Amino acid sequence: MDQKLERVIMTRPGVGKEGRSINLLSNHFHVRFTGTDIVFYNYYVSMKYDNDILVENKKTSRKVIEKMCQMYSSELSGRDYIYDGEMNLFSVGSLPQTFFEFTVVLEETSARVPFLSRVAGNYSEGENKRMKRIQKTTLFKVALTYASKIPLSSIAVVHKGGESPHVQSAIMVLNVMLRQQQARMGCLVVRQSFFNGDPKNLTDLEGGVTACRGFHSSFNTTSGGLSFNMDVAMTVILTPGPVIDFILANQIVKEPRQIDWVKAKRMLKNLRIKTKHSRKERRIFGLSELPCNQQSFTMKVRDDDGEYHTVETTVSDYFRKKYQLDLTWSSSYPCLDLGKPRNPTYVPLEMCDLIPLQRYTKALSSKQRASLLDKTRHKPQERSRIITEAVRSNGYDEDPLLAASGIQIEKQMTRLTGRVLPAPRLILGNGVGCVPDRGRWNIKDKILQDPVKIGVWAVVNFSTRVDMSYVSRQLINYGRCKGIHIDQPQALIMEQSRYIERGPVVRVDKMFERLRYELRDRPKFILCILSEKNDLYGPLKKKCLQEEGITSQCMCPGKHTELYFGNLLLKINAKLGGINSVLALEDKRSMPLVQKKATLILGLDVWHGSAGRYNSPSIAAVVGSRCWPSISKYRASVRTQVPKIEMIDSLCIPKPNGYDDDGIIREMLLDFYQSSNGQKPEQIIMFRDGVSQSQFNKVLNIEVSQIMKVCNYIICRPLPKVTVIIAQKKHHTKLFQADSPQNNVPPGTVVDTRIVHPRHYDFYMCAHNGIIGTSRPAHYHVLIDEIGFAVDELQQFIHNLSYVYAMHLTITESININSQLVIAPIAYAHHAAEQVSKFLIDEYSSDTSSDSDAVAPVPELQHLHPAIWNSMFFC
Template sequence: MGEGPKLEVSKRVPMARPGVGKEGRRISLLSNHFNVRLTATDAVFYHYSVAIKYEDDKAVENKVIGRKVIEKLVQMYSSELDGKDFAYDGEKSLFTVGPLRQNIFEFQVVLEEASCRGIGNPGNESPGEMGDKKRQKQVKQTKAFKVSLTYAAKIPLKSIAMSLRGTDSPQTQDALRVLDIILRQQQANRGCLLVRQSFFSGDPKNFVGLGGGVTGCRGFHSSFYTTLGGLSLNMDVTTTMIMTPGPVIDFLLANQNVREPSMVDWTKAKKMLKNMRIKTKHSKMEFKIIGMSELPCNKQCFPMKVREENGESQTKDVTVCEYYQKRRQIEVSWSANFPCLDVGKPKRPNYLPLELCDLIPLQRYTKALSSQQRATLVEKSRQKPQDRAKTLTEAVRNSRYDDDPLLMACGIQIEKQLNRFDGRILTAPTLLLGNGEESVPNRGRWNFNHKKLINPVKIERWAICNFSARVDMSHVSREIINCGRSKGIHIERPFTLVEEDRQWLRAGPVVRVDKMFEKIRAQLPGPPQFLLCILPERKNSEIYGPWKRKNLHEMGIVTQCISPGKLNDQYFTNVLLKINAKLGGMNSLVSVEHQQSIPIIHQIPTLILGLDVSHGSPGRSDLPSISAVVGSRHWPSISKYRASVRTQSPKLEMIDQLYKPTADGKDDGMIREILIDFFQTSGGRKPAQIIIFRDGVSETQFSQVLNIELNQIIEAYKHLGDGPLPKITLIIAQKNHHTKLFQADSPDNVPPGTVVDTKVVHPRNYDFFMCAHNGMIGTSRPTHYHVLVDEIGFSVDDLQKLVHSLSYVYQRSTTAISVVAPICYAHLAAQQMSQFMKFEDSSDTSSGGGGIAAVPDLPRLHRNVCNSMFFC
């Protein structure tokens, strides 16, 4: 198969920092890293494995119970444990500073919980739901647990000090994890909801209603990091989604967007409420919902012992309503006709009328948000830079971390003000527009007012299709022609305007698209160069996926969708930027690209790759993930790209089809397509250098990118023939992190072009933060770039300027973007083609009978559009 000799690449590690950048104007910055003084570096954490079991040897899996058991254990056996303080992660790990007196402990722990127990338990009534008030008495319900602690490892705190000096220690991350666990335990003791490295309190002032029974809950991310400036605590504002606390019925009405309980879909309600916790209004007790009754409250019966007048008792079936009326003196009113909540056990139901139940606070909502909920969340959770900085400073001051006995034992002192240091502002690249005109971006922005595109296309054979949107198609046609001509795009009148037949309005989206194409074929003499589609709705139209699939997979037609709304000149300008790029034109170039003066890249054939994986929304775990690679073409251009897209297993982050050898000795992987296209569009040259930008992986996955994905890329290159291997530069781009930058002397966001490669970066590895875009609202989030490999040998300044320039070549926009264009294009390609899968038959994308589903292949792009920037 022409694979060549096996490379010695199984142990690649991230490269060390070669130096820091010098270019750019100095700027004084703050970050949300708080300096930490570490004075007791000789302290040692001792790690003990924890096993908590019930009396029947069944393992305890509930973290809340686990924390209660360990808390009680510390109280009961303080002397046996030498009075030591613990850091417990809520699961299977417990840490102390210094050792315990022995390596293995076995303990018995008893938890007491107050409950009401009636005389003559009929069997189906739970504690607190049985017997009348005269016969109730308060008792203690106890549960016994078996706890074992077993010594596992020593974690010296000096490993952090070694890391700060640039010496990698395998125990550094373990020591940082213990410090994070100490912070988490402190917040758990305060009753906060813990979500990974973040915590959320139940204070209603932190709640933001999003509609649909969902509330955004503001909290804080906190984590220790080793940085070039020393140990720091990174604090950031974050938000999680919770179910809106309060009456269960209020949640259901809001969640299903109905006005009356009679309109509730109880099948959906049962699924939504399962495992949620409620508190009863009458007994103030908490329960977990396991299901709902099959019958309404006034018909659902259960057997109960009833004492007759002669003193004898017998078992009778009573309804839930009767029980509450006679035994609890509670009149069940409106919920009598609706199902009850079942809070018992699978074979011992315990029914509660809906009107007596409230959802308790801080219960996570994990379903996908609607577009409206997302928009509300973004709008209400954004903060101006100075407000966020103030919030974070107050959070650290109010946390009283310095009072924590474990942190004190480690000699850890956390400063109370934001970290201060210098950054640099890189000069924006000059852009070249049409007619040889230059544009110097101002604060990361430029426009095409009274200007031409540098390489406009000519559109001759095209049509407009309207899916029943209330839009004047003739007006749309005139406006887009006039706007296009003002930008240099010659657009003929559309061949036809195709209106959807009203009879198909209520048909499924696939049928509507097929019927539209029947009309297009009938009215056009041949395939059009381009189709403009007017969608019926402004957001998330179900037409979009089938329309794109029909055009890009079956017909090979470039298409642009627009939605009804503000169809003004600015809107049409933005649409035309996309259309021009899709049809092979260019809107602007960075001038160094046009002048062929980008260091290193323009001397040697260089391929730029962008890699990304798009996962299905939380509510669609049956859909496969979509991996995408875009590659530059027409070297020495850095602005033109082609995409290759595949499906892979749901939620799999590593790309597994970069290189895909087949049984007949061929390669059906994504990189092969990109390499062949580069060769064909770059004068028959193979790339001697490859720059790879990879999105969306965490530090724990760097090794896999280095040793699995990079190997695939090399194997794909070798498969195409002999010769020297290309030099590789591999850069990870992270947006999902919690480092924020603030101007020290201004309330505004940091200016576009801000770069930081000191103080808050890694103490050894080669990384930097860049804020290339102009943050207009909220607080800007810089992109964190990690250079894992640089065989090409860029200087630090040249590499940072290249990354900065690649934020200005995004053809859809007249602003600098926050991450390099190849990654944005890969993300767009993956997302657009993921729409192909949403309307497949469900049996194709989910397993039947509980088996593992085969991942369906993604329909391939038609040969007429596969080389286009269809994703633009």
């Protein structure tokens, strides 16, 4: 296929037949759909304040649209509407005109407050206290412009095997209905998930944040008809209550005098509060520079003659005179600034409470993450019960708009038949075979397939109470059991105490100075014992991978069991070029489609950083197979790119002379050629992680086209055939055993009927053994298949790739998607991107980044050291 032609997503060629049958349930609920004659009309919404500034707050936007429909009901013919809170309004039936302009007035009324008389320039309460309500009116300018017509009948057309350009828009309308319904009930809506703040759904994570359980709900077109997908969801919110309580908890201090106010300012910015004296909701802009009893501002007062003049007062004095409030502890501390840059509004901390159901978007601590993960785990039977009860109790069928659209949701999960694929046979050292049982296999007393020898190496200890002699002896002894020959370490180096309080980069540099002094020969490997704080990991990996070219393995202090050391040895062996195990099919060259023709396997992923690091660059990683016909050895190439951009922009980097020089794919093709005895790839299998369905065409026509462009330069004609497969982890489909509801589905379970796309080639596969919580299958989408795999052949190949992952535990398991991993090429790409992202973590952490919203320039990532270019450093 010519790279210049636009590629089209393929249709399903059939369904698989191999494997034993298994009766399953899925959290998709069948929808009876009778509203085929309903037509929605889409209008674009432009909403501005009176000063022509765009309205960006969804809560405000919804209030304005609701008020508009009340004020101008006759002009809008009294139509029911659906609004997404942003740019799209859908009416049931057309409006009288294609363009409208409305002026909408919102009135905000405060609680009753004392009306104070002014005497001789001072505030004093009148003898007969009067009460008044302060009203604030805001003008909005709203424009509606006709965009398109969306018939719901398009959904039925697709289910009957036809095509319709409106089907995705129709599904979007139904999903906006769900969001609008929950928003009107006061829920926090996050995309298609909603959270109502019921105390039984809240769990304190400490640090001022709370885990909030809710539900995901969405409509989907499937081969079994329209379905309703419901799943348990979890988000993190701020613990509501006094702002000062949040700051103290967040910084883990007991008294206000211990607070780091610079850090508090960054944390508080843009949070929403309600004031106690006026009962108004406001957004925090920042903090005052001075405490309440010193922070002054000017205000106008009227004297006895009725003339106004300007006086200066402090925040403490103002609240004492205006509201008869004597501030207690907060008078000595900064105020919250609830105004704007040029017009600050100061309110004491003790007068402000955080409002409920505010998402916490900063990075969580390791303890908080562990606690959150624990709360998201539900055994299969419990999760199934929670989901089914939610569908029955939420009353979706009672929603007037859903009812008018002919939507009736069944209350029982969809029943379907899946298949369980057999596990592949593995080959270990000395040709010993092993067949995994329920996704697990034990190599405790077996040697590795290709163990390495480690000569010059050292142990470095960053101020932890760990016996380095004991650690080195255990590593040597357990390595011998796995066939890995490890000499005695050439040095055991403890960090000098005078550097402990220095920064991470300095500490790492000083340790390597000691290492060079202690060792006459360059070490092949270093074992690094880090503290649990783990702040040295990024600088250490950067030093090893970019500057020194030394393989490293980090470990934490704690209970070091045989299982722990076994896990370390598997990683060390893979990093140093060894092989832990291979597929029997691979060993016998029994996979003809990938072993008779030179085949390059690619895994692509983009790491966007953790929450709270908005300006940090995204990290694109591509891993490629090497040493064909092996499918177990890989190398990685990593680049930085603009934050939050999913498409990889460094696959092909054209140069003025017409040749590609620094692109990732050129690296992969050259390495494949050099490591595969001069073979050029005739086929490329590309696994792509992290993209949504709306980005599939971009993958085909941007990323694949870039790959083919490089192939055209390097390989010339004929271009390799390409198969492109998307692996999605972030979806809400769950599978349950119908005949054994208390257990997770067995490893190898695959589903390609009933709940899959009505036309496209996709399937669900659960290759791992779920031990904790409910297993989540990977959702694979085959976009194009020029190689021509049979359905069963491709599904078994993908299943096999889950068993070539080098980072298994000693009692090993196929890859567990609950730890954000899928088949080996994607898992490796994910790890490579995440590990390299740690190089930049100090520069772009939430605590050190500026308050500016401007995107920082993307730093060019220094190439890895030539000594480890081709290593599996990401293990």
